[in-house]
Each structure stands twice: as C-alpha cells, then as structure tokens.
Amino acid sequence: MAAHAPVPMVDLREQYQSLKGEIDASLADVLDRTHFIMGENVGAFEREAAAYLGAAHAIGCANGTDALHLAMLALGLGPGDEVITTPFTFIATAEAIAYVGATPVFVDIDPRTYNLDIARVEAAITDRTRAIVPVHLFGMPCDMDAVGALAAARGLAVIEDCAQSFGATIGGRQSGTLGDIGCFSFFPSKNLGAFGDGGMVTTDDDALADKLRVLRSHGSAVRYHHSVIGYNSRLDEMQAAILRCKLPHIDRYNAERRRVAARYETRLGDLPLRLPPLTAPDGHPELSPVFHQYTLLSSRRDDIMAALKAEDIASAVYYPIPLHRQEAIAGHLTGEASCPVAEQTCERCFSLPVYPELADATIDRIADVVRRAIA
Numbered sequence: 001m002a003a004h005a006p007v008p009m010v011d012l013r014e015q016y017q018s019l020k021g022e023i024d025a026s027l028a029d030v031l032d033r034t035h036f037i038m039g040e041n042v043g044a045f046e047r048e049a050a051a052y053l054g055a056a057h058a059i060g061c062a063n064g065t066d067a068l069h070l071a072m073l074a075l076g077l078g079p080g081d082e083v084i085t086t087p088f089t090f091i092a093t094a095e096a097i098a099y100v101g102a103t104p105v106f107v108d109i110d111p112r113t114y115n116l117d118i119a120r121v122e123a124a125i126t127d128r129t130r131a132i133v134p135v136h137l138f139g140m141p142c143d144m145d146a147v148g149a150l151a152a153a154r155g156l157a158v159i160e161d162c163a164q165s166f167g168a169t170i171g172g173r174q175s176g177t178l179g180d181i182g183c184f185s186f187f188p189s190k191n192l193g194a195f196g197d198g199g200m201v202t203t204d205d206d207a208l209a210d211k212l213r214v215l216r217s218h219g220s221a222v223r224y225h226h227s228v229i230g231y232n233s234r235l236d237e238m239q240a241a242i243l244r245c246k247l248p249h250i251d252r253y254n255a256e257r258r259r260v261a262a263r264y265e266t267r268l269g270d271l272p273l274r275l276p277p278l279t280a281p282d283g284h285p286e287l288s289p290v291f292h293q294y295t296l297l298s299s300r301r302d303d304i305m306a307a308l309k310a311e312d313i314a315s316a317v318y319y320p321i322p323l324h325r326q327e328a329i330a331g332h333l334t335g336e337a338s339c340p341v342a343e344q345t346c347e348r349c350f351s352l353p354v355y356p357e358l359a360d361a362t363i364d365r366i367a368d369v370v371r372r373a374i375a
C-alpha cells in the first residue's frame, strides 16, 4: 500500500511556495537597497499592520518575548509589583514579568476556552497588583470587555499577549487593540509568521508609543542621544519585507484555519473528547478564534498520540506543565498558586495539526485514526 506523506503540525513550505515570486522579489530588493536596519519595509509594515488592526501605533521589535518585556518596561512595572496572568501559556508570558523583577500571580483558567478565568481574577487582586496579562491562547480571544471593566474599576494596566491571535476579533475589534499594549510574535509558525524571529507592540497611547520606540532602540529617539537604558530589539528589515507580503492574506489564512477546526468538529464531534469551541462559549461576547492550535482534551491522550505517530501524523502537547509548576518560575512566586483546572488540562490536552493548507482529505484521515484509537 502506498504510504501517505507524513503530516506535520505545521507546514510552512506551501505558504512560501504560493507567495514565492513576491517574497523573493522583495528580499532581492532589500539586498539591493542594503538598508538592513530600520529600512523602508519596517516603517511600511508598521503602518500596514496598524491599519489592519485598527491601532494608532504598531512598533516592530525583535520577537514576541521582547514585545512583552518592552510592554512591562514602558508601563513602569518592576520589583514589588504583582502581575496577574494565566498559568496555561508559553513560558515567555511569565519570563517577561520576571525580567522586570515583578511577581507573576497565576489565576486559574476557564475550562471551556483555556484562557484566564476573568471571574477569578478579582479575588487575586491585592494592593500590589499593577497589571493583568490576558493571553489569547491557541487563537481563542479572551473576553476583553470583562478584562477591561475589571482593570478600569481597579486601576490596572492591561497587556494583551497576542502571540497566537493575530487577526482574532472580539466583538469585531482586533485582539491587541483592547488593552493598553498588545504584544505580537512573528515566529515562523505563528498565524502571521516571518522566516525568522520578529515581534511587535501596539498601543493607542501616544506617550506609551514614544516610550516603546525609544526602548526598542537603545533608549534613543534622536540618534546618539540616549535618554534611558534601552535595548537592541528592532524588527529585522528582511522579516518586515516578508511580513508585508503575507499580511494581505492573513484573513484568508485564518478563515482556512477555521475551516480545519470546523471539519475536525464534524468528524470528531460524536466521540468522547472535549473539542475547542468554534465560536464564543455561552456568556461571552462575540469572539472569532483563529485556531493557532486545535487543542482537545482526552483521558486517553497517550493512546491517541501513539496511534497518530504510528501513521506518521504529528501531534503535540501544548503545554505539559502549567507555569506555576515550572522550576524556573518557582523562585518568582510569593505564595502557593492553586490552579486545578490548568493542572488537569495539562494532563489531558493534546493538539492536532492545523494550518491553512491542510486538506480536507487529510483532516478526515487524522480523524479516522483518532476514532480508531479510542474505539
């Protein structure tokens, strides 16, 4: 029997092939101009991304981790400050809090969305709390109306971690435009991916935008005049050129990811699995997820993943350990975090391949393997 081609978690080759002419030409143009640092493409991409998102300012930086770090610095967070976030996220969310010497305070997640459970946040607020960092995990946006209302009532800043949510909307508005600062990553496998590292911060606040621009470039607004100790965290010109080629297609890419999720649901909906919601769960405003990952829950996760592996189909566990249980974070906690939902989720979650080019026939084959594994 002819073997099927292996199915990866994400296939970046097809997307590049479909835009190859345009991307190669724009890279050749960068090489011709030799304006490699803060060239025309960085400025143009910042304007185009700001227009797409509906943000007053979009400021490129070196990666998504730096975006979060720059946001913490621009808001003046530091030692003694508590920052509330989710334990079910990539480590970078908490690393950025630790970089500035602030204390991460982990609040448990909503089992339906895998996102920070806003209803539990209020009880975690102390007189040291300065900010909330909601993460739009796996491309499912957080209920930013609820976050915004709580933050306004308690005088807290909001930093959105949008690394996995480029193009996701909340009541028609883009993630990254609903807090004080939005933080994006263009890591190659993200929904809008560069061909190397890249990141961006967004804000509507002119003063914060000025601070962010200065911080990302050696604390300097005027060349060789340094007002503060800053960083070397610029978006690379070649990455900006590639991102400009891809940005016009992001809505289509995200629609294709929703197609994949909808097809998984029709093929897996009758099985004893917890599938991610295709739209907002009850009681949430209109949320449009962009399925950076398609993440399910099953007590038979290991059986399913073994069956997939036997068929050369990738699957992965995002994330096996909640952040409050990570060795690196232990020394940064002030108390014992209690996040049983996140812990149970880490024990049962696994993700199936999802990318815009994933064919219906391949989705059906993946679903059949999952079905047989738990039959």
Ligand SMILES: *Cc1c(COP(=O)(O)O)cnc(C)c1O
Residues within 6 Å of the ligand: 063, 064, 065, 066, 089, 090, 092, 093, 135, 161, 163, 164, 184, 185, 186, 187, 197, 198, 199
């Ligand atoms: C990828 C990611 C980051 C970090 O982005 P990098 O560009 O890899 O530094 C931060 N937060 C979340 C939730 C991520 O998925």
